[in-house]
Every structure is written in C-alpha cells, then in structure tokens.
Amino acid sequence: MSARLPVRPASSRGVPDRPARSRQRMIVSKPPETSIPMRSPPLSPDAARAEELRRRREAESEAALREIDEAYRQDQMAEFGRRYGKPLLAGILLALVALGGFLFWQHRQEQERERGSEALVTALDQVEAGNLAAAEQGLAPVLAEGSDGARALARMLTAGIAAQNGNARRAGEEFAAIADDGSVPAELRQLARIRQVALQFDQLPPQRVVALLADQARPGQPFFGSAGELVGMALLEQGNTQQAGALFGQIARDAAVPESLRSRARQMAGLLGVDTIEDVREVIGQQGAVPQGEAGPAAAAPAAE
Template sequence: MAKEPTIPTAAEREEAAARRKAAEEEALLREVDEAVRQGDLQSFADNYGKQTVAAIVLLLAAFGGFLFWQNQQDGAREVDSETLVGALDQVNAGNLQTGFDQLETLAGEDKGAASANAQMLRAGIASQEGRTDEAVAAFAELADNEKAPAELRDLARIREVAAGFDTMDPADVVAKLKPLAAPGNPFFGSAGELVAMAYLEQGNNDEAGALFAQIAKEESTPESLKSRARQMASLLGVDAIEDVDALLEEQGVTEGDTPAAQGGE
C-alpha cells in the first residue's frame, strides 16, 4: 500500500521558513566582505569605488578593439586594419609602448572609425601605464569628437570618467554620465555604476540605492555588475532582488547548505 503523504505541521512549516530566510541572508552575505558586515559603509564605499573604477577600466580596455572589428567592413581600409591589428598584437604581447607608437600616425589622421579606434587604444595604453592625466585628456578629446562613431564617443566618455574618477568632483561625474546612465542605453550598467558611486560621494544615498537597484534588475547587465549593484543596493536599504529562488540557485545555496538545515539551530 502506498504511503500517504505527510502534511507538515505548523512547527515544520515555521522551521522551513526560517531555513529559507537564512539561505537568503547567506546568499547576500557571501558577497559582502568583512568590513561591510561590520557596518563600515563608508570604508567599503571607498574601497569599492576604487575597485569599481579599476574593473571598469580593465573590462572596457578591449572593447575598442571589438568596435573596430564592427566598423571595419570596407576592404579599402586594409592598411589601417593591419596597423590596428599589429598594435593590438603588441599590446597582447605586453609591448605597450611599441603598440602605442605604432598607432600614433593613424590616431592623428582623419579616417573616421579607424582613427577613432587608434585614439581609443592609445588612451587605453596610457591608462594602463599609469599616465592618468594623459589618458583622461585623450579619452575626453575622443568623446568630444563629433566625427567619431557615436558608440566610441560614449565609450570614451565612460573611460574618461573611470580613469579620472578619484580626482573628479562628483557633480562632474553625474553631469558627464547621467545621459548614459539610463535603462536601455547600451552602456547603462557601466555609466550607472559610476554615477551611483558619485551619488554616494555626495551623500545622496537614496538616489544611489535606487540606481544600484535599477542596474541589478536590468536584464542586459552583466552578472558580475549585477552582483556588485545588488550588494550596494542592499547596503543602502533598497531591495534589488526580483526572484529570490533564482538568486539562491545562482549562488549555489540549498536548504542543506544553511546553518538552520545543518543542525536545526
């Protein structure tokens, strides 16, 4: 005879709810370092800001090369293509200065996307070599160049702010990037994160929390960026989790992994 299903008692249902809550909390706490657990929001924001800027600079460093391939469809640009590819090969080999020098002539010419990509790469190399002022100026020049492709100009603006974030007035960060920090914009995540950090610097925690939550909920946002934005939104008292079960699954947390499930405490 088949065994009849057991109906959970009120105490069992309460225990299951407690385990679920513990799992949710653990999923978030796993992403937050010790300083955050101790409530040192300012210290975390300072460290997080530097890490964010560094991450954005590094993650976007290769994007100019991708945009180059996207724009290089004309066979007549073969020589320019070879120049850019040769410079990228030098950069990938660790010969940054050689790549920088190879791009000088093309960057100084008026050849549309090819020259714009050369300028982007030279600015990126300057940034990686620690020549921050030079990099910021080069990114700004490209961002203001109306002859350059719009996507490259937007990317250059983000990289300009990312490279110079530590020395910029937060109000200037917001002014430069707010047009890009809107859901639906291809650069919403990267621009929005920098704007939210600027809001924190200004003491506008409510605006920062709301923007972090938007970034975390945007479908097109990369998972690593979603995770950081979710952390910050949570710290600022904003719920950025739309699907708790999906988050727990993403974090690899099961009921058996929680302290409550491992001993009923």
C-alpha cells in the first residue's frame, strides 16, 4: 500500500506566501459616493400664493414700523421745539448780539488807539518845532476821550509843555498827580515822580526828596541814575557826605546809566573822596584827553632835536 503525499493548500501552490501587509496594499479602495442635494418639490399654486402673500405682509409690516418710528421722532422734535424752542432761539440771538457788540467795541477801541497815537505823534512834532500852544491844543481830544495809556502819555506831554513854558508849579503838580494815579503804568509813574522832584527840588525838604525817590535810587531800577543823582544831592544837603559819595560811586560804576550822568556822578564821587575809576585809560579816552605818558615823548621829540 502506497503512502500518500501530504496535500498543500491551494493558496500555496506554486506561489510563495506573501505577508498580510502586502495583501492589504493590493486592495483597491472604492471612491466615496457623492451626495446629490435633494430638490424640494415645486409648490402648488395655492402654496405659492400663500407664500407670496406672507412676504407682502412682512414687507408691509416693516414699512408700517418705519413710518411709526419716523412719526414718533417727528413728534419728539415738535415737542422739544414747543418746550425749548423759544428759550433756545432767544439764547442764540443774545449770543449773536453780544458777539456783535464785542466786535464793534473792539473796532472802536482800535480806532481810538489809532487816533490817540496820531495825536501824540503830531503833538511831539509840534513840540520839536517849538509850537507848544498847537501841541497842547492837539492833546485836548486825547485827554478827553483817549484810552488809559494814551491819556497818560498826553498828560505827561502836557506837563512837559507847561515846564517848557516856564510854569514849573503847574508842571510839578501835574507830574505829582500822574505819579499818584494807580491806573497809570508803573514806568510812567516813576518817571513822573522824578520829573516832579526835579522841578520842585528847591521847594522840597531834603528828607522829602529822599523819601519820594528812595525806591528808585537803587541799582537795577529803570531810572536809577536820575533818581540816585537827586537823592545824592539831597543827602549832601543833609550833611550825609559818606552815604552821598557811596551813591554817586554806584551811579558812576553802573554801565546801564547814560555816560553823561556817569561822568557827573564820577566827579561828585571824586570830590567826596570815593574812587570810582577802574580803567584810567578808558575814562581819559571818554573825556577826549591824552595821557601824559604817551603824549610826552612824542611832544618832546622836536625840542630834543
């Protein structure tokens, strides 16, 4: 009895075994199925008419709501106008009137300043020409209707004209009134005080002169030179030579003081024993003299020949 050979499976006959992963790669995937949208079935004529009627009603409702909102806003505006319209209109008109009045006032002020400036310039020209009466007459409108600044300048010019006419008493009183007027600018008040004291120096006691000009007779003040000179002379009349000499020395050393006033102060300080000369050559050059050390050899040269 013959032996049977073992039978191999059909899948392994003549074909080598492949791993399971290779067999999986050979599987072809099917493309995904695309879904086709379903169309709604057409409406019947009755349903279409009902849908159209519904849309019309929605549109009419929206239009009615808009009309109601517009009417409500108009009612609110009308109520606001009835309640606040007249006061608001009155306030606007009042503001316009106030603005117009301010612009008119500003225009008038500018015109007055221009007229005052022209009158002052004309008066100065008349004073320089020697027509004092015409100058004083031209200042009369400025004194009556000019601005505060123009009126103060006109008062100063009027007092100066009185002084030039020889009426020192009237001029001194006018300068004193200007100096005591708080509405006048401070610089003009200080200048008016100096002019008053200068005109009334012989009539005023020395202590009164010192009291009137003590604040101005200090270094740094705008009229230190003029005020200090008057105070120094008053101190001399009081017999206070040491203080007077020191004051004249300060005036002589102050570069802001005019040179003519510094020269007078330098001479007064020298008479009182105060040395104020810091640079001899500069002082001699200002006085127009030539130092002897420089002119001596040159002048002596012809004599030596």
